[in-house]
Amino acid sequence: MEERAGKKIFNGIAIGKIKFYEKADNKVTRRRVDDVEAEIARYEAAKEEAVRQLNALYEKAVVEVGEANAEIFNVHAMLLEDDDYTESVHNIISGQGLNAEYAAATTGDNFAEMFASMTDNEYMMARSADIKDVTERVVTILSGGNGGTDIGDEPVIIVAEDLAPSETVQMDKTKLLAFVTRLGSANSHTAILARTMGIPALIGVDIDAGWNGKIGIVDGYEGKFIIDPEMPLLEEYFKKKAADDEQKKLLQTLKGKENVTKSGQKINLYANIGSPNDLASVFENDAGGIGLFRSEFLYLESADYPTEEEQFQAYKKVVETMGGKKVIIRTLDIGADKQIDYFKLDKEDNPALGYRAIRICLTRPEIFRTQLRALHRASAFGNLAIMYPMIISVDEVLKVKEISKSVREELIAEGIPVGEVEEGIMIETPAAAVMSDELAKVVDFFSIGTNDLTQYTLAIDRQNSKLDPFYDSHHPAVLRLIQMVTDNAHKAGIWAGICGELGADTTLTKTFLKMGLDELSVSPGCILPVRKEVRDAD
Amino acid sequence: MKEFTYVIKDKLGIHARPAGLLVKEAKKFQSATTITKNGQTKKLTQLMMLMSLGVKQGEEVTIAADGPDEDAAIAALKEFFEQNL
Numbered sequence: 001m002e003e004r005a006g007k008k009i010f011n012g013i014a015i016g017k018i019k020f021y022e023k024a025d026n027k028v029t030r031r032r033v034d035d036v037e038a039e040i041a042r043y044e045a046a047k048e049e050a051v052r053q054l055n056a057l058y059e060k061a062v063v064e065v066g067e068a069n070a071e072i073f074n075v076h077a078m079l080l081e082d083d084d085y086t087e088s089v090h091n092i093i094s095g096q097g098l099n100a101e102y103a104a105a106t107t108g109d110n111f112a113e114m115f116a117s118m119t120d121n122e123y124m125m126a127r128s129a130d131i132k133d134v135t136e137r138v139v140t141i142l143s144g145g146n147g148g149t150d151i152g153d154e155p156v157i158i159v160a161e162d163l164a165p166s167e168t169v170q171m172d173k174t175k176l177l178a179f180v181t182r183l184g185s186a187n188s189h190t191a192i193l194a195r196t197m198g199i200p201a202l203i204g205v206d207i208d209a210g211w212n213g214k215i216g217i218v219d220g221y222e223g224k225f226i227i228d229p230e231m232p233l234l235e236e237y238f239k240k241k242a243a244d245d246e247q248k249k250l251l252q253t254l255k256g257k258e259n260v261t262k263s264g265q266k267i268n269l270y271a272n273i274g275s276p277n278d279l280a281s282v283f284e285n286d287a288g289g290i291g292l293f294r295s296e297f298l299y300l301e302s303a304d305y306p307t308e309e310e311q312f313q314a315y316k317k318v319v320e321t322m323g324g325k326k327v328i329i330r331t332l333d334i335g336a337d338k339q340i341d342y343f344k345l346d347k348e349d350n351p352a353l354g355y356r357a358i359r360i361c362l363t364r365p366e367i368f369r370t371q372l373r374a375l376h377r378a379s380a381f382g383n384l385a386i387m388y389p390m391i392i393s394v395d396e397v398l399k400v401k402e403i404s405k406s407v408r409e410e411l412i413a414e415g416i417p418v419g420e421v422e423e424g425i426m427i428e429t430p431a432a433a434v435m436s437d438e439l440a441k442v443v444d445f446f447s448i449g450t451n452d453l454t455q456y457t458l459a460i461d462r463q464n465s466k467l468d469p470f471y472d473s474h475h476p477a478v479l480r481l482i483q484m485v486t487d488n489a490h491k492a493g494i495w496a497g498i499c500g501e502l503g504a505d506t507t508l509t510k511t512f513l514k515m516g517l518d519e520l521s522v523s524p525g526c527i528l529p530v531r532k533e534v535r536d537a538d
Numbered sequence: 539m540k541e542f543t544y545v546i547k548d549k550l551g552i553h554a555r556p557a558g559l560l561v562k563e564a565k566k567f568q569s570a571t572t573i574t575k576n577g578q579t580k581k582l583t584q585l586m587m588l589m590s591l592g593v594k595q596g597e598e599v600t601i602a603a604d605g606p607d608e609d610a611a612i613a614a615l616k617e618f619f620e621q622n623l
Contacts, residue, residue, distance in 0.1 A: 071555050078558040082585040111586055121592040123550055130554070309547055417621070 001230050006180065006202030008223040009191045012248070013241040014178035014200045015234070018227070019156035020212035021163075028105040028139060036094045043089055043100040046141040051077045053137065057166060066283055068321040073166070076134045085111060101142045108135025133164045157216045159207050168194065178218035180225050182207050198252070198284070251528040254535070255286045261513060261537040268519040269527050269534070270326070272499060276317050281524040286531075289326035291447065291521020292387070292499040293318060295371065296334055304342050305367060311374035319382030326383045328447065328521075330426065331371055333357045333389040352455065357390035362399060372407040379419035387424050387447055392431040394438050401442070426499070428452035433481040440492035446485055447521065450500030454478050473502060483515050490516065497521060509533035540612040541602035544619045551594035556622045561585045563618050569605025571615065582615075 033039045054077040061070035079085065085107055092103035108131055115128040155175050162183035179194055179201040194201040200220035217226040217237050229237065260266045270291030271282045282290065298306045298314055319327045334340055335356020348354040361368035375386050388400050401423060411418050427433050428449030436446065450473075451462070457477050460467050482498070489496035497519030502508060504522035509530055512520060522530055546552060552560070564571045564582035571582040575597060580587040582601070593599055601619070603611035 075554040075558050078561065078585055082561075084584050084586050114586075114590055118590070118592050121551070121594065123553055124589060124592045127554060127589065313549065 001233075002227040004205050004207075004225045004227070006205035006223050006225055008220050009179075009201035009203055010194050010199060010220055012178075012198070012200035012218075012220040013237060013244050014157055014216075014218040014220075015237055015241055016155050016157050016177045016216065018159050018211045018214050018216040019152065020207075020209050021158045021160040028101045028143075029099075030102045031099045032097050033093070033099050034097075036097060039093045039100050040090055042142070043093065043104065043138075046100065046104075046138050047080055047086070049141050050080055050134065050137045053141075054080070054134075054166075062323075066279065066321045067323055068317065072130070076130060076137075076166070079131060080134045080138065101139050104135055104138045104142065108132060108139075129162075129164065133166055137166065157218055159205075159211060159216075161207070173199075178202075178220070180205050180207065180216075180218060198248070250532070254528045254531045257531065257535065259288070259531050259534045261534060263538055265513055265537075267513060267517065267534055268497070269531055270328070270497070270519060270521040271524045271527060272521050273318075273524070276314055276321075278524065279318065279321050282322075285524040285527040287524060287527050289328075289383075290318065290322060291326075291328055291497060291519060293327060293329045295329055295332055299332065299334060299340050299343075305370070308370050308374045308377075311371060312377050315374055315378035315384070316381050319378055319384050322382060324383050326385060328385040328387050328424070329375060330387045330389055331358070331375075332361060332367065334360070352452075352461065358388050358396060358400065359390065361388075362396065365403065368403060369407055372404050373411065376404075376408050376411055376418045376421060377416060379421045380417040381419070384419065385422035385424060385445070387426060387445075389426045389449070390428060390452075391425045391439070392429050392435075394435065394442060397425060397439060397442050424494075427485050427496075428456070428500075430457050430481065433457075433485050436485045436488040437491065440488050440494055443494065445494050446489050446496040447499045447519075448482055448485055448496065450478065450482075450498055450502035453481065453500070454502075457481065473505070474508065478502075479511070482512075482517075486515050486517055489518075495519060504530060506530060506533045510537045513537055539602055539604040540608045541600055542612060542616055543598055543600045544616075544623070545598050546593055546595050546623050548623045549595055551592070551597070552588065552599075552623060554589065557585055557589050559622065560615075560618060561588065563614060564611075566614070567603065567605070567607050567611040569603040569608045569611045571601070571603045571611055574600040574602070 054073045058070050058073035061073060088107040088110065089100070089103045092098055092106055093100060112128040112131040115124055115131060118124040152175065155177050157178045157180060158171070158176065159180045162181055163179065176199060178199060181203050182205060184191060184203045191201065191203065200218045202218060202220065202223060202225055205225050211227050214228050217229050217234070219226070226233070258266065259269045268288050270289045271285065271287035272292040273279070273282060273290055274294045275297040298311055315329060333356070334343065335345070335351055335354055339345065345355060375384065378384055386404070388397070391397055404423060408418055422444040424443050424445035424447060425432065425439065426449045427436060427446050430453070432439060433453065440446070454473060454475065455462050458471065458475055460471050462471065486496045495518040497517060498512065499521040503520040504526035506529055510533070513534065520530060548556065561583055572579050573582050573588060573591065575591050575593055578591060580591055582588065601612070601615050603615070
């Protein structure tokens with residue numbers, strides 16, 4: 001028995017035979033051809049077929065992992081259609097009278113070498129692998145292969161140095177138990193694809209070709225790869241796997257299903273995220289949109305105020321990746337309890353009731369305007385909505401909207417494209433809940449932040465564990481406020497949702513449906529359990 | 539001939555995806571379009587060559603167009619750089 005540690009990419013347990021995967025070795029032979037015109041035509045046909053395959057992979061990946069992650073296959077197609085690449089292949093065929101396989105392989109090697117030698121540009125060096133990948137595809141087609149990745153007839157754990165995204169996507173998923181690779185990063189295309197396909201995967205494992213054919217266990221929870229497991233351990237893992245499968249099966253059946261009750265009532269289930277890195281789990285769990293994108297990470301990760309451009313890139317990435325699905329981005333929500341050095345906030349006795357969120361934005365408009373410019377610019381790239389936190393009055397909303405409007409007009413005047421933007425507020429203060437009839441007239445939506453709303457309504461500090469016996473997350477006062485906010489939203493013709501922890505509380509899902517809430521935004525892992533509860537409701 | 543200079547703002551520089559889109563954009567015009575960095579000039583219609591320049595964030599490039607529709611080409615390319623790079 002051997003055990004190796006690895007970095008976990010996707011939770012899950014796999015037990016099965018290890019297959020040591022090596023790239024299909026297209027042994028390219030160099031041979032003379034008489035009819036060079038026919039050979040060029042043969043190359044062109046193979047190229048067309050490769051581009052067709054890549055376009056199909058792109059379409060497949062768009063659905064599975066979103067547009068931004070699928071884009072790699074478009075780039076591959078463009079590389080293959082590049083004039084210099086094509087010219088080089090044609091020259092070798094016609095100039096030297098050699099076969100198309102050899103011409104393509106040589107061209108691919110030359111270009112891959114050119115990129116690999118760009119040692120001052122890590123990004124471009126990595127593109128060398130992309131050129132090899134597309135070249136292999138054409139060569140496989142020319143040699144009569146279908147470009148597919150055959151992994152045999154029995155289910156296996158694939159162990160490899162590295163896997164190209166096109167290889168991962170094409171492997172027969174019914175035969176694929178897990179991936180274990182030495183190379184690759186947690187954010188590589190292959191890692192994202194593994195997560196999306198729901199296959200346990202480990203990277204950074206010190207692999208050994210001698211394992212081929214042995215039994216292996218991939219523990220994606222603990223980040224362990226066990227080779228040749230002994231009996232008591234193997235049995236233990238069979239039990240763990242059975243329990244894990246049961247749970248996953250239950251949830252997988254819910255993917256792609258509507259969030260609809262037996263009587264036909266629908267509700268939107270969106271995801272809460274804290275950074276663009278969470279996007280993979282958004283797709284993995286089939287969220288209908290993003291109900292809360294906390295913009296704080298941009299400020300927390302940075303040593304100084306993030307620039308408009310940095311913010312714009314992050315927001316753009318999220319809205320683009322989500323395609324046309326709604327992305328609600330909450331403006332800066334920090335305060336004395338979430339300290340950021342360069343904001344130089346004073347220490348406060350009562351930070352939860354202090355100088356935070358929109359209060360900082362309204363008194364330091366230069367910070368706010370930078371963020372709003374980035375948000376409005378990103379709105380040109382998808383379905384973006386802006387949400388303002390910690391609102392207590394109509395007057396505040398009017399001020400905020402005035403600033404937002406002037407930012408938007410400024411961008412238009414500069415000739416910078418902007419899209420349509422919904423503007424809504426968090427309902428997290430009792431004041432906002434009580435005034436929700438008036439607030440509903442000046443915003444496009446409400447999202448109820450139940451964590452703060454509960455703390456403020458019950459006057460209970462959640463950080464203080466001594467108060468736990470008094471804390472009741474289902475307190476009728478909070479539930480009544482939620483009902484009131486929802487009713488007031490509907491009276492004004494706008495929608496209301498919940499983005500606090502209570503939204504994921506499945507013992508309340510039926511209550512929320514009865515209250516008429518239009519949306520629940522929960523952490524990605526909670527979407528399918530809540531969907532189950534919705535579909536079980538009458 | 540018309541030209542403009544531009545400083546790349548994108549974190550990854552002229553990476554694969556915008557490079558591919560840039561080639562598509564350049565091919566829409568009859569004029570010969572080029573990109574120059576540190577005295578090295580490449581045609582904008584050549585993806586591999588364009589990528590081989592390895593243009594990074596903060597670097598300055600000169601874009602030129604020469605031909606019957608050079609004004610339109612420069613206007614479109616300028617907009618492309620401002621929006622994508």
